Amino acid sequence: MTAKPTPTPTPQSSSASQSKSASAFGAVSASPSFPKLEEEVLAFWDEQQIYEKSLARRADAPTFVFFEGPPTANGMPHPGHCLTRAIKDVFPRYKTMRGYRCERKAGWDTHGLPVEVEVGKELGIHSKEEIEAYGVEPFIQKCQQSVWRYMREWETLTRRLGFWVDLKQAYVTYHQSYVESVWWSLKNLFDRGLLYQGHKIVWWWAQGGTALSAGEVGQGYREVADPSVYVLFPLISSEASTSKRSLVVWTTTPWTLPSNMYAAVKSDLEYAVVEDSETGEQLVLAAALVETLAGKIKRELKVVETVSGASLVGQRYEPPFSDYRDRLSDPQGSLKTGEQEHLYWRVVAADFVTTDSGSGLVHLAPAFGEVDYEVLAEERLRFVESDRPELLCAVGPDGKFTDEFPALKGEWVKSTDKTLTRQLRDGGKLLHQEQYLHDYPFCWRADDDPLIQYPRESWFIRTTKFRELMLKNNSQIGWQPEHIRDGRFGNFLDSNVDWALSRERYWGTPLPIWVCQSTGRMEAVCSYDELLAKPDVQGTEVWDQAKKANPELADDLRVHKPYIDAVTYASPFEPGARMKRVTEVIDCWYDSGAMPFAQWGWPHQNDDRFAEQFPADFISEAIDQTRGWFYSQLAISTMLFGEGASVDVSDSPTPVAKDVTGSALTTSADQAYPYPYRNCIVLGLMLSQWYEATPKDGGAKIIALTEEETAEHPGMSFTKKTGKMSKQLRNYRSPSEIFDRYGADAMRWYFFANQAPWNSIIYADGAIRDSIPEFLLRLWNTFSFFTIYAEIDGFDPTTATDADEQLSPESLASAPTYRPVSERSEIDRWVISETNVAIDVIVQRMDSLDNYNACQAITSLLDGLSNWYVRRSRDRYWAKETQSQDKHDAYWTLYETLLQLTKVIAPFVPFLSEKLWQELTRPFGDRVLKSVHLCDYPVADTARIDMDLSQSMKVLREIASLGRSARADAKLKVRLPLSAVEVILTDDSQIAWLQSHDSLVREELNVKNVAYTTDGGDYVQYSVVPNFKRLGPKVGKQIPVVKKLLGEADGNELLSQLQSVGKVTLSLPDGSELELDNDDIEVRLKAREGWAAAQGPSCVVVLNTEVTDDLRREGIAKDLIRAIQSQRKEINCDYTDRIEVGIVTQDAETLQAIELHRDMICEETLAERLVVEALPNVTPVEIECGELFVAKVSV
């Protein structure tokens, strides 16, 4: 093994001969503060407008279209938002470097109930009445202001994370131009007959006076105990003789009983008439539930007869509360068949009735249940139009009983269960009562308010008409992961129902429909100007006055409530009548879905921008957006621009949008599917991981985010938890704190490199911290190593006079010291080959939107560079001769590789890469691009890829690894030289190459000689196994036999047969013979017992364990060198400081070692003098064999 030379040259020669470039790279901190570095980079980007420049460079390039799904800036961002924004950043950055123009327009979702709730909290008000009392005008003004409250937080996060997006040009959903785009689209739908009004049973927040979307309802489910009552509905018998008989009807919502209309059975279910042993009454219920009920009421129920459900249908009963019956007197109506039937209080058939719980008879109050309502709808169809049953509803929109149920008028229904139950009991109509645990929705913003189902008049979009088109669209979208297409999203589209569009709220896009106050006929309006152009417009002064009173008022508010409601005009449908707007605003999901065109204010403006920026090539959000933004976008775009849209338009009887605006609507219908986004990465949800302890005194829970933090609470026992991030629990670190502690790159890298993005990610604080040494610091160390020696040796890349502004590898070739790669050493060619292989993989993966595997390739490249290339090349940088070609090669190779790597990682860790770029290109000054983000992404140079070399090096690394393993087993430390190792391989294909490049192995393993052979009979046992992949298809069922035969045969024998004849022949039990060639079988090695050996997949490494005196003394010398080097550091020697060394020892062999290896010791440690006595005025350190004195020599 060659001695490890010291860093050279001397300080004098260094500064003298290389003064020009010696400071070229500058000093690099060994332990950088990444957060601080990132702040500097941010300032640099701002100052130099790098983002703007990166776009400008691609002004004429093909587009890569990205849509920003607008976040609702209605709360503080948490780590989950960082993931979304990081993914949204990495691909546009990558595509930009790959030569595309990728604009990134930010956007904000500003409308909706969440904002209203937030403002309500601030004002201390809750219900719609309170808002009305406060005043709609000041209320929506507050809403508009509130939206900006968290915006700064979001902008700070966005910037600090390095998410490049144009915040200055952000689209905002309440802006007039945006609202008018939405109006245009709604008018289009209206004119095509796709907007209609209907009844809908909705989940209703009575206190807030609004319906909640399915998503909102879903957020509020929690388990509660509700009363479960079995109520008797006495049947009205036509035969007076039969004894009293009642239906047993079950419900968990007693408050709906006053509005009862029917009782439902299932036709094909068996029902039993039983006699109550106690009262003698006859009860009707599902036969399957008789025993259960008997158990509950602890009475015997004797079955009198059984009947089918169908036979019960049509029987009439007395409703549990008689108010309606008293008032309506149990009317009859004419069926379409001509017969008469009672409108209410009959048994009807319904498929949803089960015997899972209850009694098999279900109370129907169609006002308060969607399925109940459907039954009513069917019933109505049986009657002639003038005689249909009305919807009975004794509850007002405020959730309180109305005049229809005078007994409890004005009472909040959910608190009347007890009273009602008592009344039933008093009336002898309550058979049984118990508590029932089930999930029930509450208002997600007002925890204490249970929701009720309630009928509302609502506007719908006929999306069901577009189901097939949406599915077709969906089928063409590149979903990541793919199962979204046919799974969650596909199923959702499959079961599409019409979009309930309207909201009876205040802060939202107003529904642009005006109604004739006389005829009720309607028309839609697509812009404010169109409205103003209507005949005899009145009411605009309301806005004018508000603006006059408060000039600060945003002009955008004029298209909002209440101002827009004041605007009326003359009805085109009847002379003298006025047109007045409907009162509703729309679902803010519609706003977000309109974003592809509304962000440009299209079609009222920006035809060209829209044409160019639609559809998107790439969008990404978390999986909760499946029914949100992913759907709203797809639905709206399909309806407006999809196949057949223009046909619908031309068929429309009323003037359509394109005539009003002059914009061509049909551009889209020509475009190919898919709409409106081609690719979508669906991110998993982010969970948190933390440690939790509950104090014994029952105080508040203590939350620790890392294991270390738990130590701050001695005596507490913490349990590790994984779950949702919770604002209340504060079980996650705020993004800004993460940035301050670890930096944005650390977080980004963790997100990109640790799991496929669609998995739910468990955010663990420690995991982000860990990504620093794993990747960032390792890269930094490699870079720092380079600068230290480049500095010392005065490596000057600017001698490449033709270097281009991106320092591409080709252009560096102009340097006089630059040799073609093919002429450089194996290890240089290897690392360059590996780099190009990695680039090839990374580009492929990133083009497929696969950041995870791209990062894997980066990690393994960095590992090769740091743990093999640099480690094995250190001697070359330390070599004395500063101008040797080998040294030049080493620098150029490392420099190039670092440059390439810097570009490769730029989209992932934009800060660190920027810093590296600045440092690496510093010698070139203004000749190179200011930012790595302005560079082109590297492209693999296939000419530099050498797969054979790559394969051989892999074996070499395996040999080194096995050698170390064998040393460890034999307890022979690496510092002790050994005379030889023998490497036994299965075949000779790589021996020649290995032999000619064995210095790496000799150095790595600290051995004098390496021998390679395929003939290792003494050391190893051979065994032969089938190559299943190849033989499987060939011999099929014989495989187990072949395997057995090969296993039983003598491996060494088979091998020699194979080597001499090129094949082996097996005699199978069935008498046939099977010939196997080299590729059909696989030779395996196993080290024999008794040798210091280790085996790997392709070879066995055997150590010669004989330690001669010479070897032992050399080992001692190396131990001494180590001790001296360590002491050099201890006394703060500079790299090039000279020292003198004294060693005091009684050990004769150590003294011999010193004499024998004096030169090597001095050379390696830069010792000018080495004596075997104490040095005066120097504090000694203990070493194994005595005392060591090291002192700096003053110059």
Next chain:
RNA sequence: GGGCGUGUAGCUCAGUUGGUUAGAGCGCGUCGCUGAUAACGACGAGGUCCCAGAUUCGAGUUCUGGCACGCCCA
């Protein structure tokens, strides 16, 4: 109740078209290195691939049925 997804080492996760020795990082243990050093490296231990069936010469991978968890919807 329905849909979708997940289940692999102590932890967090990979695992391409089925191929017989299931991988990485962290953590742990042992050792090494000591001028890339508040770092780093090597080696090692650690697995019933959730369970049960089926298909197949061969299943972590395909199919069926369970179980557990998560999300979405009722």
